[in-house]
Amino acid sequence: MTAVITGIGVTAPTGLGTDSYWEATKAGRSGITPIDRFDASGYPAQLAGQVPGFTAAEHLPSRLVPQTDRMTQLALTAGAWALEDAAYEPDAFGEYGVSVVTAASGGGVEFGHRELENLWRKGKKFVSAYQSFAWFYAVNTGQLSIRHGGRGPCGTLVTEQAGGLDAVGQARRHVRRGTPLVVTGGVDGALSPWGWVAQLSTGLVSGTGYRPFGAEADGYLPGEGGAILVLEDAESAAARGIPAYGEIAGYAATLDPRPGLDAPPGLRRAAELALADARVTPSEVDAVFADAAGVPELDRIEAQVLCGLFGPHGVPVTAPKSATGRLFGGGAALDLAAALLSLRDGVLPPTPGVERPDHPIDLVTGAARELPLRTVLVLARGHGGFNAAVVVRAHHGKGAHPWRS
Amino acid sequence: MTRVGITGIGAVAPGGVGVKAYWELLTQGRSATRTITAYDPSPFRSRVAAEVDFDARAAGLGPQEIRRLDRAAQFALVSAREALASAGLTPGELDPDRTGVALGSAVGCTRSLEEEYVVVSDGGRLWEVDHRYAIAQLYGHFVPSSMAAEVGWAVDARGPAAVVSTGCTSGLDTIGYAAELIREGSASAMIAGSTEAPISPITSACFDAIKATTPRNDDPATASRPFDRTRNGLVLGEGAAFFVLEDIDAALARGAHVYAEVAGYATRCNAYHMTGLRMDGHEMAEAITVALAEARTDPSDVDYVNAHGSSTKQNDRHETDAIKQALGLEHARATPVSSIKSMIGHSLGAIGSLEIAACAMAIEHGVVPPTANLREPDPECDLDYVPVTAREHRTDVALTIGSGFGGFQSAMVLKRCPS
Amino acid sequence: MAQLNLEDLVAIMRDCAGEDEHVNLDGDILDTLFYDLGYDSLALLQTTGRIEQEFDIVLDEDGITEAETPRALLALVNDCLAQAA
Structure with a gap:
């Protein structure tokens, strides 16, 4: 059974809505700015990818606004756009025919921060009735399910930055087991001082910029946003007459060995397993969207994996996430959206902020690169050793996207 | 069709650490609910909970694990190790690349997060919390996935790993998820289970706010009374249970005992x-x-x-x-x-x-x-x-x-x- | 003596729980069920919690459950305020 993406909704530091995100991404425009959501002047790092110009009340029913964290508001907005893109009709899929599977990392951090402050500064009766679910990891899945009538198998996966791919892998399982439509992907964000300080504790946040694979790489930058995707059974999508962006052809996940153990990291294994799952060889891969940690040691590990699989400079590699920052549960989902848009348009967006890679890889820098694309590999790694890989492939069957046929 | 079975069980529960103590409590019909001892519950509407008497050292955790891990992660590690031992296995004995981890949790490392928040915010005083007081493990507490990685490292599993979080069904959905990974061939064995240590002031406060927890504080042992006419809310608990899940044919071939089949x-x-x-x-x-x-x-x-x-x-x-x-x-x-x-x-x-x-x-x-x-x-x-x-x-x-x-x-x- | 009137209550409800697009909260709603105004039990818990904070009172829990309209909730709150005074 083939599972295809029929809807994309994006809320990103580089654009609200898929079209504005994609234009900025192809042009290599950065969404990294000094933090203006709170006073970051006392912190050693002050740059982040913030979604500009987003007012929840303009996008969501008023009843939902007080009970949701900003990342849930962004997720619900992206979710509505993704379903609109897929021409979703709520009652067309049977009673339990719609599922929701999203990725999360820290939950509704800003909401939770406010309630912790209410408790500890003012007292327990100041804690919101919404706190019990507004911050927890499953909140976006639950709210999307309620808003769009997803009564099939729903869930949330957490593997930090790898989560967007794991969610899509799980969504594909649901499609294969008979759920015709799954709302998936991830939107995330933790831009409150409490979320920021948690990030800083990793010691990996850059004070200067996010330049993955660059000689000056000295860490990553956090951001907010992500993408909600609609995954469908290809036959059901074709029957509805809905074009597909591409097929989720392969997926795999691995965990790194315990630190200190003399064993290789798991990223290469994840990539190989995903390629095998898609029944493609490395030579058939036209491009790679890299995890691109921006941390020199992690960049080196990923570059080695790419060289090992494809040979030095063996495949075009890109990391448009240098323009958004790393988006936790949202990052890999947004990369997947970018990969699908690349397939559609035959163009690979660049990696803004990096002039020349410090590794023997063919990193797309400067301008976007036009090239025919059929098969794209997306890699992601989550804090603590999580690796995930997805292979997306142009869908040429019935219901192929009109741009490509 | 691959059939998936439970070949190892570990538990940390109110009333006892280990499956044996847990099962004794259940079959004796004893309640482990008491007035909360983890902190002063007096400001709260609901002041009772079923707490685990947990001595991390006695449960086999090392000093660095104790320092590094939230209570929920400690429960997870102890019960995952018990599950592995009860399956007659040692870490690494299952093919690490073919062994995955699934860990369920609704609220992750809530307790450590709140404790650390109190420090960096200076008791709630600072909105711009002070990063100089943040511990190195803070981000590990922030993302519950760190607990799944810890379990993977403890049992040497390097296959697919994830946290499954679906609120109060996490503990069920995690096992369903893990069984499916074995059936589809993504893993040949899974160390799967779930953990929670939510008993913390912020949890008390948020359940108070929706009046979900019982206000029956005068007689803790009878506070949780499902299906009784006089029931008036849930009692918070904590604990963990982990399982070794294997393809039943493979498990029987290695002479393992199969406690039960995860049939549906x-x-x-x-x-x-x-x-x-x-x-x-x-x-x-x-x-x-x-x-x-x-x-x-x-x-x-x-x-x-x-x-x-x-x-x-x-x-x-x-x-x-x-x-x-x-x-x-x-x-x-x-x-x-x-x-x-x-x-x-x-x-x-x-x-x-x-x-x-x-x-x-x-x-x-x-x-x-x-x-x-x-x-x-x-x-x-x-x-x-x-x-x-x-x-x-x-x-x-x-x-x-x-x-x-x-x-x-x-x-x-x-x-x-x-x- | 402090009193809660309908206008105050509507302002608190809007802030605590937003408002349903299909409902006119500025109309004659004193005897309309909260349910029909688009407010569920969670919205009411948030609203009554806020009232308790602002007026520093504790409302009777069963009374909250039974107050299904703005008129009933206002009576509950104002009785409580009168007793506190």
């Missing part, structure tokens, strides 16, 4: 309300029906139902209706149904796994645990809830049910495995 599982969402339930119970009934179908089991073959039975007014009626819909009125009335939350409270994301462990033990020992504190039956809850006292009852097929915030409704069917 399904989850549905009510798409209705983040905390409320649709009164008709349709989604829960549907989850049960689909789980039974997956297990190729007729509803009339269910020998025991381990209920969600959270001791809230709404749930226990809703669930009773769902059980009747799914099993049929006659068989529902003839089947023992019990809620162990009467004894160990509701440990949110962990409870589903603790309940699966109880089902596996019921199959193993031919005893079903009781619903403690059920003295005055609610006329609207009219099934056989095994009140107060455990019962000898041969169980070949056990059904366990979960329901959670976010609208999640899940069910799993466990079966005796012919050896």
Whole structure:
């Protein structure tokens, strides 16, 4: 059974809505700015990818606004756009025919921060009735399910930055087991001082910029946003007459060995397993969207994996996430959206902020690169050793996207 | 079709560390609920919880693990190690690349997060919290996935790993997720389970705010009373249960004991309300029906139902209706149904796994645990809830049910495995 | 003596729980069920919690459950305020 993406909704530091995100991404425009959501002047790092110009009340029913964290508001907005893109009709899929599977990392951090402050500064009766679910990891899945009538198998996966791919892998399982439509992907964000300080504790946040694979790489930058995707059974999508962006052809996940153990990291294994799952060889891969940690040691590990699989400079590699920052549960989902848009348009967006890679890889820098694309590999790694890989492939069957046929 | 079985079980529960102590508590019908000792509960409406008496050192954790890990992660590690040992395995004995990890949790490292928040905010005074007081492990507490990585490292599993978080059905959904990974061939074994240590001021405050927890503080041991007419809210609990899941044929070939087969599982969402339930119970009934179908089991073959039975007014009626819909009125009335939350409270994301462990033990020992504190039956809850006292009852097929915030409704069917 | 009037209550409800697009909260709603105004039990818990904070009172829990309209909730709050005074 083939599972295809029929809807994309994006809320990103580089654009609200898929079209504005994609234009900025192809042009290599950065969404990294000094933090203006709170006073970051006392912190050693002050740059982040913030979604500009987003007012929840303009996008969501008023009843939902007080009970949701900003990342849930962004997720619900992206979710509505993704379903609109897929021409979703709520009652067309049977009673339990719609599922929701999203990725999360820290939950509704800003909401939770406010309630912790209410408790500890003012007292327990100041804690919101919404706190019990507004911050927890499953909140976006639950709210999307309620808003769009997803009564099939729903869930949330957490593997930090790898989560967007794991969610899509799980969504594909649901499609294969008979759920015709799954709302998936991830939107995330933790831009409150409490979320920021948690990030800083990793010691990996850059004070200067996010330049993955660059000689000056000295860490990553956090951001907010992500993408909600609609995954469908290809036959059901074709029957509805809905074009597909591409097929989720392969997926795999691995965990790194315990630190200190003399064993290789798991990223290469994840990539190989995903390629095998898609029944493609490395030579058939036209491009790679890299995890691109921006941390020199992690960049080196990923570059080695790419060289090992494809040979030095063996495949075009890109990391448009240098323009958004790393988006936790949202990052890999947004990369997947970018990969699908690349397939559609035959163009690979660049990696803004990096002039020349410090590794023997063919990193797309400067301008976007036009090239025919059929098969794209997306890699992601989550804090603590999580690796995930997805292979997306142009869908040429019935219901192929009109741009490509 | 690959059949998946439970070959190892570990538990950390209120009333005892280890499966043996846990099962003794359940079969004796003892309640582990008491006035909260973890912090001063006096400001709160609900001041009772089922706490674990947990000595991390005595439970086998090393000094660095104790420093590094939140209480929930400590529970996870201890129970995962017990599960591995009870499967007759040592770390690395299963092929690491083919062994995965699934860990369920609703609220992650809440307790450490709150403790660290209090420090960096200087008792709530600073909105711009002070990063100079943040510990190196803070981000590890922030993302619950760190707990899954810790379990993977402890047992040397390097296959697919993830946290499954679906509120209070996490503990059930995690095992369903893990079993599916084995069936589809993504892993040949999974170390799967769930953990929660939510007993913390912020948790008390947020459950107080929605009046979900019981205000019955004067007699803690009877505070959780599922299906009783006088029930008035849930009792928070904590704990963890982990399992080794394997392909049954492979497990039998290596001479392992199979406690139970994970025969069927399904989850549905009510798409209705983040905390409320649709009164008709349709989604829960549907989850049960689909789980039974997956297990190729007729509803009339269910020998025991381990209920969600959270001791809230709404749930226990809703669930009773769902059980009747799914099993049929006659068989529902003839089947023992019990809620162990009467004894160990509701440990949110962990409870589903603790309940699966109880089902596996019921199959193993031919005893079903009781619903403690059920003295005055609610006329609207009219099934056989095994009140107060455990019962000898041969169980070949056990059904366990979960329901959670976010609208999640899940069910799993466990079966005796012919050896 | 402090009193809560309908206008104050509507302002608190809007802030605590937003408002349903299909409902006119500025109309004659004193005897309309909260349910029909688009407010569920969670919205009411948040609203009554806020009232308790602002007026530093504790409302009777059963009374909250039974107050199904703005008129009933206002009476509950104002009785409580009168007793506190």
